[in-house]
Amino acid sequence: MNLRRVTQVPLGSGSAAYDVDRLVASATRIALALFVLWAARPGVAKAASLDATWNGGAANWSTASQWSGGVVPNNGGGNTFNVFIDGAQPITARS
Numbered sequence: 001m002n003l004r005r006v007t008q009v010p011l012g013s014g015s016a017a018y019d020v021d022r023l024v025a026s027a028t029r030i031a032l033a034l035f036v037l038w039a040a041r042p043g044v045a046k047a048a049s050l051d052a053t054w055n056g057g058a059a060n061w062s063t064a065s066q067w068s069g070g071v072v073p074n075n076g077g078g079n080t081f082n083v084f085i086d087g088a089q090p091i092t093a094r095s
Helices: 020-039
Strands: 008-010 017-019 048-053 079-085 089-092
Touching: 017 020
Parallel strands: 048 079
Antiparallel strands: 008 017, 079 089
């Protein structure tokens, strides 16, 4: 004998009836799935702000050895560079 409580609510004038316990269980599963998806979303990554100073001399922008740290200051890959040239005056590096 099934002792499960079944509450049926008629919808409209038709003969269809729905098991309220099943509706609540379905809504709970959907809410739980949405929460799990929301909680697992990737965080917003912030770009690192790095300083790069031109070591001086005649060379191409893309010559890594002419920059402090040996890295060409090209924005991208999660990095943003503050470039210092001509007496450490800041300019904006654009890629």
